[in-house]
Amino acid sequence: MKSASFRFLWIGQSMANLGDIFYIVGLISILYASTESPFILALVPFLSMLGRFISGMISPLLLNRYPLKTLLVHSQVSKTLLLCLLALILVFHITSSILVIVSFVFTIAFLDGWAAPASQAMLPRLVPKNELVKANSFFSIIYETVNLGGWALGGLLVAIFSGQDVILITLALYLVATLLMTKIVDPTEFYRKFSEGRQSGELKEGWQIVWRNPLYKSLYVIIAFEAVANVVWIASILYVFVAEILGENESWWGYINTSFFLGMVIGGIICSRFTTVFETNLKYVLITFSFGISILTLLFGLTTIAWLSLVLMGLVGVFQQLKAIAANTFLQKSASPEELPKIYAVESSLVSLLFAVSSLLFGALAEIWDVRITFIISAILLGIAAIYAVTRHRHFIIEESNFPFER
Template identity: 80%
Template sequence: MKNKSFRFLWIGQSMANLGDIFYIVGLISILYISTESPFILALVPFFNMFGRFISGLLSPLLLNRYSLKSLIIYSQASKTLLLFFLAIILALNLTSNVLVIISFVFVIAFLDGWAAPASQAMLPRLVAENELVKANSFFSIVSETVNLGGWALGGLVVALLSGQNVILITVALYLIATVLMTRIIDPIKFKRKFSEGRRSGELKEGWQIVWRSPLYKSLHVIIVFEAFANVVWIASILYVFVSEVLGKSEAWWGYINTSFFVGMVVGGFICSYFTLAFEKNLKYVLITFSFGISILTLLFGLTTIAWLSLFFAELNGISQQLKAIASNTFLQKSASTEELPKIYAVQSALVSLLFAISSLLFGALTEIWDVRISFIVSAVLLGIAAIYAAINHRVFSVEKSS
């Protein structure tokens, strides 16, 4: 993990992730001041996810034609340029058309949608195989720390400097990230793949890779259930839970989120500390914590004691982190360098689409019935995923792809 390229990757990605949070916080502040419309604010995460979904579908075309490093750099540089134009538009008040502003959200998310799989697939190229668990743990710790502090820091900066200035700060963060990404040295030489058939065949590559492998298919079945179930942690549902079940102020939504992210950071440290034991028991970690997430989600949804909800949220964060690192390590150790970015592209498209659909479904469920029903349904879906993992436990072994 002393590899300089790995250092450039995680620092650059951290700057980019912090910039993503800052620009969304700044944009929401600007839109709220100008429109005061909750519907307009809801369009920001929707188009953000929709852009990532479309990008995930199309990314195999780019992954066959450009190296991972090129995709990461071009994406980050393009995001920087787009956000610079948006900052100028907002600063000079050249337009107040919401659709113009939202279109920037879509395009930036689209660019990020094919860079994210490339960045994830770059990590195992830069560290030794016996350091993958430690590298994944470290990367997760850094990522969740950025998430933990980014939203609070972004809100504070918006309050002090205004949304327009926060977007200018984001441009600077994106620029730093772009420069750092250029310093990465990919040890694997890129070979451009020329397709003999139609481009539609290329678009199916990632899906075919996942479908053909029992391991990849099983992991993605679990991901599908979790993508549906974990939407109960979005703000609109947690706000209702905090108000109607816990009987607390909106501030407790922030406390619960903080507890969850602290749990994810703690989970990363646990995995990093017990690397050898974790690596030897990847299958059992995956199955055990799949059940753990289901049980903790149910306990959280049924509790009416505020401090206990924080405890369950933190334990959930720990379980989510350990299970996610196990799942990632299975993929990184089994997939070839050509397969891995396409598998991550499939994941990005799946999660983005299912998040958008389940947000609407769980939002309607919460509005029609008690919010606790949403958490019970979520726990049941997670339980089904855990049972599926236990039944198919034999497929969870590392098999190097040819």
């Protein structure tokens, strides 16, 4: 973890992630001030998910033809140029078309759709494989710390300055991220893959890799269930839960989110402190915390005590982090460098699609029935995922022969 390239990766990705949060906060502030339309605001996360889904679907074409570093750098450069154009439009009032403005959300998310799997697949190339758990824990701590402080800081900056100013700050963060990513040195040699048939075969390549490998398929069935179940944590459902069930004002939505991200940070710290124990028990960590998240989600949905909801949410964050690190480590230690980015691209597409569709479904359920029914359904789905993990436990074996280089 002393690798300079690893430092460039995590610092650059942190700057990019913080910029992503700031620009969304700034843009929502601008859109709300000009339209006061909840529908327009809802377009922002929807278009973001749609962009990531489409990008994830076509990313195998790029992953076969370009090195991971090239994709990372070009994605960040393109995002920076787009944000610069958006800033010019907003500052100089070039157009007032909402459609033009929200189209930037889709395009930037589309560019992120291949940068995210490239970044995740780059990590195991830059650290020794015996430090993967520690590196994943560290990366997760940084990511959740950015999430924990980014939204609050973004809101504060919007209140002090303006949405346009926050987007200009994002532009500076994007520039720094781009510079740092250009300094990454990928030690894995790249071999361009030429398609002998139709490009549609390349588009299915990642899905075929996942489907044919029992470990990958088992993990992605669990991820699919969780993608649907985790919709209960979106703002539109939590807002209703806080108001109708807990009987608190909307500030408690912020407290609950903070509790979750704090739990994620604590989970990352726990994992980094007990790396050896964690690494030798990956299978049991995955199964145990899958059941734990299901039980905690059910308890959260049934509680009417505000302070207890914060405790439960914090525990969900801890459990979610530990389980996610276990799943990531399984993938990174088992997949080859050529397979890994395509596998992560499948995850990005799958989660984005299921999350977007499930958001509409769960939102309708919360409106038609008691909002608590959504948490009960979520807990059941998570429980099914945990039971499935138990039935497939024999497949949770790391085949380290797939890892082609030793350090």
